[in-house]
Amino acid sequence: xxxxxxxxCGTFMGGLAVLARQxxxxxxxxxxNVYPPMSTQLEQQGITLIxxxxxxxxxxxxxxxxxxxxxxxxxxxxxxxxxxRIPYTSGPQWLLEHVLQDRWVLAVAGTHGKTTTSGMLAHxxxxxGLAPGFxxxxxxxxxxxxxxxxxxxxxxxxxxxxDSAFFDKRSKFVHYRPSTLxxxxxxxxxxxxxxxxxxxxRQFHHLLRMVPGHGRILMPTHxxxxxxxxxxxxxxxxxxxxEGGRWRAELLADDGSHFAVWLDDxxxxxxxxxxxxxxxxxxxxxxLAAARHAGVPVAEAIAALCGFVSPKRRMEQKxxxxxxxxxxxxxxxxxxxxxxxxxxxxxxxGGRVLAVxxxxxxxxxxxxxxxxxxxxxxxxxxTYLFQPPGLEWNLQAVxxxxxQGRVFGELNALIAALVRxxxxxxxxxxxxxxxxxxxxxxxxxxxxxxxx
Numbered sequence: 001x002x003x004x005x006x007x008x009c010g011t012f013m014g015g016l017a018v019l020a021r022q023x024x025x026x027x028x029x030x031x032x033n034v035y036p037p038m039s040t041q042l043e044q045q046g047i048t049l050i051x052x053x054x055x056x057x058x059x060x061x062x063x064x065x066x067x068x069x070x071x072x073x074x075x076x077x078x079x080x081x082x083x084x085r086i087p088y089t090s091g092p093q094w095l096l097e098h099v100l101q102d103r104w105v106l107a108v109a110g111t112h113g114k115t116t117t118s119g120m121l122a123h124x125x126x127x128x129g130l131a132p133g134f135x136x137x138x139x140x141x142x143x144x145x146x147x148x149x150x151x152x153x154x155x156x157x158x159x160x161x162x163d164s165a166f167f168d169k170r171s172k173f174v175h176y177r178p179s180t181l182x183x184x185x186x187x188x189x190x191x192x193x194x195x196x197x198x199x200x201x202r203q204f205h206h207l208l209r210m211v212p213g214h215g216r217i218l219m220p221t222h223x224x225x226x227x228x229x230x231x232x233x234x235x236x237x238x239x240x241x242x243e244g245g246r247w248r249a250e251l252l253a254d255d256g257s258h259f260a261v262w263l264d265d266x267x268x269x270x271x272x273x274x275x276x277x278x279x280x281x282x283x284x285x286x287x288l289a290a291a292r293h294a295g296v297p298v299a300e301a302i303a304a305l306c307g308f309v310s311p312k313r314r315m316e317q318k319x320x321x322x323x324x325x326x327x328x329x330x331x332x333x334x335x336x337x338x339x340x341x342x343x344x345x346x347x348x349x350g351g352r353v354l355a356v357x358x359x360x361x362x363x364x365x366x367x368x369x370x371x372x373x374x375x376x377x378x379x380x381x382x383t384y385l386f387q388p389p390g391l392e393w394n395l396q397a398v399x400x401x402x403x404q405g406r407v408f409g410e411l412n413a414l415i416a417a418l419v420r421x422x423x424x425x426x427x428x429x430x431x432x433x434x435x436x437x438x439x440x441x442x443x444x445x446x447x448x449x450x451x452x
């Protein structure tokens with residue numbers, strides 16, 4: 001069977017392509033931008049990639065076209081599929097029918113922490129000998145690929161609330177039918193497809209409706225947005241994580257790199273790992289709770305979690321020059337920015353933290369969260385904001401409300417300012433959900449010239 005995937009280089013669709021190839025299908029695909037690392041991963045799997053969407057790529061006609069959610073009407077391939085009545089489906093629907101139907105699905109949903117928590121859970125199950133399948137929306141630190149079939153029954157999936165396709169506006173995760181469901185948190189995001197928080201909550205409740213009665217839903221305590229979802233109706237086991245819940249953490253290091261795990265008021269062990277930040281402590285508790293539902297003894301899960309390596313772009317140290325450390329993080333929502341900064345500030349040991357932010361997400365581009373953005377950056381010692389082309393609002397008001405806030409419209413000027421002002425002991429935290437013009441390597445190269 002020949003499957004052709006439109007939008008193949010996205011993290012989700014690229015992972016789906018890997019799974020299809022492992023199932024033995026002939027897989028081809030196209031994208032507007034075919035580039036590493038996803039293009040490299042796909043080519044290594046024997047998948048043919050095509051740049052652009054010229055409809056000639058549909059000759060000979062594939063047996064099925066899987067259409068990514070970035071595709072819309074007017075796209076030449078989409079129009080050809082419809083006009084020629086070529087069979088088509090969405091990525092999440094294909095995943096349900098060909099991979100998830102008979103699996104014990106462990107899904108990780110929420111506004112923040114999906115990729116990291118999915119990676120933690122997959123690593124725990126792998127380390128404890130369960131050989132899970134997984135599809136993670138990033139490059140996991142403990143695995144060489146972002147997706148694999150694994151051995152039945154367990155399959156870990158990052159459960160995204162973004163829509164499925166132009167012809168299916170339901171959230172991707174309604175197709176996954178989990179038996180174990182992690183709800184990490186819930187805030188307003190994705191303003192390009194959701195008008196308000198209530199619209200997202202409706203999608204989350206569709207997900208809750210699909211968890212079987214013997215399944216388990218893991219929720220944080222004291223989260224009104226998720227409590228409201230639960231109160232719409234819940235028919236499955238509920239287990240709470242956090243202060244006042246069954247699971248809680250006792251910090252043994254302020255930066256979250258060392259903590260004790262408590263379950264039902266019993267101290268079950270300690271996690272000592274390379275991660276930082278309270279958000280990662282909470283992610284870790286969720287992963288431990290989900291692994292326990294899959295049958296992993298808590299002590300073994302804790303031991304496995306100590307060996308967890310963060311996914312690429314999640315507080316990833318890119319380099320160090322003259323004791324100036326450069327970090328890369330995917331944070332693009334005020335809450336994620338604030339928690340990431342808090343973790344680094346706790347670890348900085350007296351050095352300054354210089355925050356660099358590119359507001360690149362669709363929600364940020366629309367000007368949502370402007371006030372919250374300034375508040376989220378207050379822990380930094382200095383703030384460098386990049387005004388990317390196409391941003392519909394001016395960042396200057398945010399910069400004025402931030403510690404030593406400055407706005408730059410040109411990448412080289414931003415790098416020059418960082419190099420001029422950084423000193424030994426500083427932590428430079430670069431936050432964007434895009435490539436940010438290769439700023440990390442460029443910055444390190446100029447720092448090396450000055451301090452090397």
